[in-house]
Every structure is written in structure tokens, then in C-alpha cells.
Amino acid sequence: MALHAAMKGKLISVIGDEDTCVGFLLGGIGEINKNRHPNFMVVDKNTAVSEIEDCFKRFIKRDDIDIILINQNVAELIRHVIDSHVAPVPAGMFNPEDLVRN
Amino acid sequence: MERGKTIEKLFWRIAGRSSSPLDVQSDLDTACNLLDKLVLRQLHLMEEKIQCELNIQSSINNGSIHLAKSRYIMGQSSVSITRLPTESSPDFAASTLCETTEEDGVKQLQVVENTAENTVNPLRWFGVLVPQNLHKAQGIFQNTINFVVECANVQLQIQNNFKNIECLKKYKSLLQS
Numbered sequence: 001m002a003l004h005a006a007m008k009g010k011l012i013s014v015i016g017d018e019d020t021c022v023g024f025l026l027g028g029i030g031e032i033n034k035n036r037h038p039n040f041m042v043v044d045k046n047t048a049v050s051e052i053e054d055c056f057k058r059f060i061k062r063d064d065i066d067i068i069l070i071n072q073n074v075a076e077l078i079r080h081v082i083d084s085h086v087a088p089v090p091a092g093m094f095n096p097e098d099l100v101r102n
Numbered sequence: 103m104e105r106g107k108t109i110e111k112l113f114w115r116i117a118g119r120s121s122s123p124l125d126v127q128s129d130l131d132t133a134c135n136l137l138d139k140l141v142l143r144q145l146h147l148m149e150e151k152i153q154c155e156l157n158i159q160s161s162i163n164n165g166s167i168h169l170a171k172s173r174y175i176m177g178q179s180s181v182s183i184t185r186l187p188t189e190s191s192p193d194f195a196a197s198t199l200c201e202t203t204e205e206d207g208v209k210q211l212q213v214v215e216n217t218a219e220n221t222v223n224p225l226r227w228f229g230v231l232v233p234q235n236l237h238k239a240q241g242i243f244q245n246t247i248n249f250v251v252e253c254a255n256v257q258l259q260i261q262n263n264f265k266n267i268e269c270l271k272k273y274k275s276l277l278q279s
Contacts, residue, residue, distance in 0.1 A: 008199065008201065008214065008216070008217075009199030009200055009201040009214045009216065010199060010200055010201075010202070011196055011199060011200075012196075012198070012199075012200060012247065012250065012251075018182060018183050019162075019166050019169055020162065021183065021186065022169060022181060022182070022183065022185075022186065023162065023165045023166065023169060023239065023242075023243045023246075024243055024246070024247070025186060025224055026169075026224045026225070026236070026239060026240045026243050027198065027224075027240065027243030027244045027246065027247050028196060028197035028198040028221075028224060028244060028247075029196050029198050029247060030186070030187070030196060030224065031194065031195055031196035032187055032189070032191055032192075032193045032194055033193055034193050036189045036190070036193065037189075038187070038188075038189060039196070040186075042183045042186070066200050066202070066211060066254075067200060067211070067250065067251070067254050069250060088209065088258055088261050088262075089209065089258075091254040091257050091258060
């Protein structure tokens with residue numbers, strides 16, 4: 001079944017703050033696969049930059065992910081890793097920081 | 103499609119290019135015209151992408167307001183990461199996926215619903231009787247996913263267009279040398 005699903009479509013992953021992750025997961029993009037690997041990562045003020053880098057690299061390596069959504073402020077932290085990713089897929093999208101909390 | 107064919111035609115001409123100066127001049131004119139059109143298209147695509155990003159931003163803002171209202175009704179920790187599944191949760195499949203199609207030689211994505219059995223309704227993570235605002239937030243974020251995929255499509259088109267421009271520039275410099 002999982003194989004069938006993988007053939008049908010690919011995932012959208014998200015790396016962002018609490019609200020972004022909760023929102024997009026509520027939208028239905030979240031998944032935990034059979035190897036217990038989620039396709040999302042919640043970044044808070046205590047998250048190390050190396051952790052975000054590792055997560056981004058892991059998402060790039062996964063062949064079942066087509067789009068990686070990253071908050072702009074998180075993307076700035078791992079700019080060097082993002083710049084080294086030149087392949088068109090997975091496509092990286094950067095959400096501008098939301099203005100609600102400003 | 104037509105544009106792609108013209109570029110292809112130009113590349114084929116490189117292989118069997120005649121050395122007549124008249125032919126070179128007409129090739130150069132065609133290349134310059136095509137380059138103008140591609141650059142103009144690049145600008146249009148960039149504008150489209152900015153519009154998509156603005157749509158995503160306003161959607162996320164709207165959704166976040168509804169999440170905040172739900173948080174106010176249900177309590178601080180009721181709508182937070184503590185409710186999200188972790189690595190120790192049972193596995194489940196995403197209910198929204200994106201499917202790849204090819205349009206004019208450019209990879210394009212489109213949103214599809216997952217028909218697998220092990221999908222879950224994310225609202226259940228936050229309780230059985232959830233406030234109306236959480237339903238609204240869900241609808242808004244589902245719509246945002248469409249904007250995101252649209253934005254990714256425009257980005258793929260921009261990358262493809264950029265590749266064509268670079269190829270054409272090389273061809274032009276070849277003609278000029």
C-alpha cells in the first residue's frame with residue numbers, strides 16, 4: 001500500500017516554527033513512514049543549526065519528497081546548505097515571516 | 103512549445119552550420135529575438151512567483167489567526183507541537199500529496215488526495231470536539247498547499263527558462279566569434 005502511495009504522489013515536507021508546522025500538518029501534509037521518519041521539523045529557539053542542516057540534508061536525500069517548505073528566518077540560518085542544493089527537485093520554498101506576531 | 107522547438111532548431115543548426123555570412127547574420131537575429139522573448143518571460147514568471155509568495159504569506163497569516171483563536175478557546179498547550187505525532191507514534195500516510203506531470207518538457211506538480219487506507223484526520227490530534235476556528239484553519243492551510251504547489255511550479259519554470267537563456271547566450275557568443 002505504501003509502495004502504491006509512493007508511486008502515486010510525493011510528499012511536501014516542512015521545516016519551520018510551531019505555527020507553520022501545526023498549520024501545514026493540519027492541512028494534511030504530515031506523514032510518519034514505516035521507518036518512523038517524519039517529514040516535518042519544528043524549529044524553536046533551542047534548536048541547534050546543525051540539527052536543521054541535518055534535517056534539510058535528510059529531506060533532500062529522500063526520494064519521496066518533492067517540495068521542502070522552510071520559514072525565511074530558518075532558511076537564513078542554513079543559507080550555505082540551501083545554496084549548495086542546485087537540483088530542481090526537491091524544490092525549496094521559503095515562506096516569508098508571518099506578520100501576525102509583529 | 104513553439105519556443106522550445108525554435109531553440110531545438112537553432113541547436114540543430116550548430117551541427118550543420120553553413121559558413122555563409124548571410125546565414126550567420128539571420129541566425130544571430132533569430133537568437134537575439136528569442137533571447138529578448140525569454141528574458142521578458144523570465145520577468146513575467148518572477149512577477150508571478152512574487153504574487154504566489156504573497157498569497158502564501160496572507161494565507162498563513164489568516165490561518166495563524168484562527169489557530170490563535172483556537173488556542174485561546176482550548177488552552178495554551180492544546181494547539182501546540184505537543185499534540186503533533188512524534189517518531190514514537192504509529193506510522194500514518196499524508197492525506198495530500200503532489201503528483202508530477204510534464205508540460206512542454208518542464209516538470210510540473212499538482213496536488214492529489216491520497217487514497218491510501220492509513221491516512222488520518224489531523225483534527226483528531228487536537229481532540230474530538232474541536233472549535234470551529236480549527237476547522238477554518240484547516241481549510242485555509244489546505245488552500246495554502248495549493249498556493250505552495252503553484253509557487254513550486256513557477257519556480258521550476260523559472261529554472262528551466264534560465265537554462266534556456268544560458269544555452270542561447272552560449273550559442274550567440276559562438277555565432278559572434
